[in-house]
Amino acid sequence: MASVAMVDLKTQYQKLKPEMDAAIAGVLQETAFILGKRAEDFEKKFAEYCGTAHCIAVGNGTDAIGMALQAIGIKAGDEVITTPYTFFATVEGIIECGAVPKLVDIDPATFCIDPKAVEAAITPKTRAIIPVHLYGQLCDMKSIMTIAKKHNLKVMEDSAQAHGATDGGKRAGSFGDAATFSFYPGKNLGAYGDAGAVVTNTQTVADHVRLTRNHGSSVKYFHHAIGRNSRLDGIQAAVLSVKLPHLDAWNKRRVQLATTYNKAIKEIAQKCSVPIVCPEIHDGGRHVFHLYTLRAPQRDALKEHLVKEGIEVAVHYPMALHQQQALKHLGMRDGSLPNAEKASKEVLSIPLCPELTDANQRKVIDAISAFYSK
Numbered sequence: 001m002a003s004v005a006m007v008d009l010k011t012q013y014q015k016l017k018p019e020m021d022a023a024i025a026g027v028l029q030e031t032a033f034i035l036g037k038r039a040e041d042f043e044k045k046f047a048e049y050c051g052t053a054h055c056i057a058v059g060n061g062t063d064a065i066g067m068a069l070q071a072i073g074i075k076a077g078d079e080v081i082t083t084p085y086t087f088f089a090t091v092e093g094i095i096e097c098g099a100v101p102k103l104v105d106i107d108p109a110t111f112c113i114d115p116k117a118v119e120a121a122i123t124p125k126t127r128a129i130i131p132v133h134l135y136g137q138l139c140d141m142k143s144i145m146t147i148a149k150k151h152n153l154k155v156m157e158d159s160a161q162a163h164g165a166t167d168g169g170k171r172a173g174s175f176g177d178a179a180t181f182s183f184y185p186g187k188n189l190g191a192y193g194d195a196g197a198v199v200t201n202t203q204t205v206a207d208h209v210r211l212t213r214n215h216g217s218s219v220k221y222f223h224h225a226i227g228r229n230s231r232l233d234g235i236q237a238a239v240l241s242v243k244l245p246h247l248d249a250w251n252k253r254r255v256q257l258a259t260t261y262n263k264a265i266k267e268i269a270q271k272c273s274v275p276i277v278c279p280e281i282h283d284g285g286r287h288v289f290h291l292y293t294l295r296a297p298q299r300d301a302l303k304e305h306l307v308k309e310g311i312e313v314a315v316h317y318p319m320a321l322h323q324q325q326a327l328k329h330l331g332m333r334d335g336s337l338p339n340a341e342k343a344s345k346e347v348l349s350i351p352l353c354p355e356l357t358d359a360n361q362r363k364v365i366d367a368i369s370a371f372y373s374k
């Protein structure tokens with residue numbers, strides 16, 4: 001095992017152990033394994049946290065995307081504009097609806113979708129925009145909402161990496177018509193298995209997702225629509241309810257670690273005259289650093305060096321979506337989305353999680369310094 005890990009869920013569990021064990025034991029006693037009171041409790045608390053009227057907890061973040069898009073009215077043949085620089089699940093949700101993903105380039109400064117590119121891609125078939133708050137950083141939601149209003153489009157925020165990110169007092173997930181979250185274990189708020197949620201302020205959207213996640217049924221064995229099985233289970237609900245009160249403190253620690261990295265790495269860049277690019281840190285919590293991702297000269301050699309030093313690193317993501325085998329049918333050639341393609345060759349995520357110790361962060365910084373001083 002790497003001596004400095006990207007994610008340290010073991011240490012996190014040790015800190016929460018008494019409360020966590022009691023909560024999980026409670027579910028076993030209650031034998032309420034699917035949805036139930038603990039899921040309802042979590043839905044209420046998470047909606048409140050996001051500042052939305054509704055939260056519907058589902059099986060995972062990917063299902064959440066497909067169901068949220070259906071609920072806001074996306075149908076076969078519609079076009080949905082999104083970023084080519086995201087986890088694959090974002091487009092799976094679009095394709096699942098029979099809709100067509102229209103991938104437009106990112107802003108190289110933020111890695112998030114470029115609002116100007118969004119506006120340029122709108123056609124009479126466009127129905128929605130999916131901004132993805134990549135690495136934990138909110139997209140330029142002001143511009144995106146303005147464009148959506150002007151062209152009468154829906155906005156569905158993929159907030160899987162941005163639990164708690166805030167701009168002007170508004171949280172990730174509260175800007176658009178609906179938003180989705182993943183509680184995959186390594187996310188800023190993570191379950192002990194698969195879990196996800198849709199949040200929205202619109203009653204009809206909430207009702208639609210609530211019905212869809214449970215076989216189109218609100219009364220057992222009476223089905224109003226074709227749905228699916230995608231429900232939060234009781235154990236995940238208990239785990240998430242134990243963790244949610246810690247989310248803000250964990251995000252604060254993430255920003256603190258990012259601030260330390262930025263200062264140290266900018267010094268290395270200057271000392272060694274290498275153009276390493278650090279993420280921008282804004283006041284007010286727009287970035288909750290799900291990932292701390294650099295643009296690193298000689299990226300692959302640096303990666304190899306850090307791994308050799310026992311430091312776990314990752315490339316998020318090594319290929320833009322339009323270059324993926326599974327999306328060749330979109331017919332987009334290499335070179336068509338240059339900012340996303342360039343990012344895929346330059347980015348490197350280094351360890352950052354709330355449990356990362358100052359001493360281990362120092363090891364990472366020293367190893368980066370040693371590499372570029374050679």
Ligand SMILES: *Cc1c(COP(=O)(O)O)cnc(C)c1O
Pocket residue numbers: 060061062063086087089090132158160161181182183184194195196
């Ligand atoms: C993790 C993630 C998802 C998928 O969530 P799952 O819970 O793993 O299905 C979707 N979009 C983005 C941007 C993600 O990072």
